């Protein structure tokens with residue numbers, strides 16, 4: 476299924492080196508390593524929009540305050556793009572993320588797999604580095620399964636994938652079922668809107684728990 480991989484994602488994956496004997500931790504960025512929702516809500520409110528917290532998705536939940544107009548998919552994408560342009564470089568880190576990755580990196584290699592628009596790749600990289608998370612960054616678009624498969628297919632050690640989106644976890648389950656999948660949501664309000672993803676092995680909302688889950692599995696597998 477790696478043929479679903481976009482040319483851009485494939486090239487980025489080819490440009491990094493993966494040690495096939497070492498465990499691999501592939502982590503999403505928004506709402507896992509970086510605080511997305513809180514800042515996005517501030518951005519919306521500043522422009523007289525609001526998020527109404529009725530389900531785990533952006534489209535359908537964003538309204539224009541003065542006339543209660545519900546934003547279309549296209550309008551949401553355009554706002555999101557503006558948000559990423561203005562804020563990608565200055566997002567705050569999820570508490571404990573940097574420390575946990577640092578500790579895990581003594582036993583596993585870390586790769587960050589983000590669906591931030593490719594135009595903001597450098598800003599995302601800089602922001603992650605500013606927070607002490609200077610790991611290889613792959614910027615993907617669409618379902619993450621093919622990218623995770625391409626990154627991990629040759630690895631002969633445990634592979635973990637961490638993401639807040641049930642769809643991304645499902646995509647990985649579909650094409651790379653051997654990957655251990657962790658459903659992580661930092662924002663407590665967002666977390667309330669979605670149950671544990673059916674395609675996940677763990678549901679966590681802190682890096683202390685996440686690191687413990689990964690380390691326990693690594694130890695059990697003899698790594």
Ligand SMILES: [Mg+2]
Pocket residue numbers: 503504505506507638639640
């Ligand atoms: Mg995310």
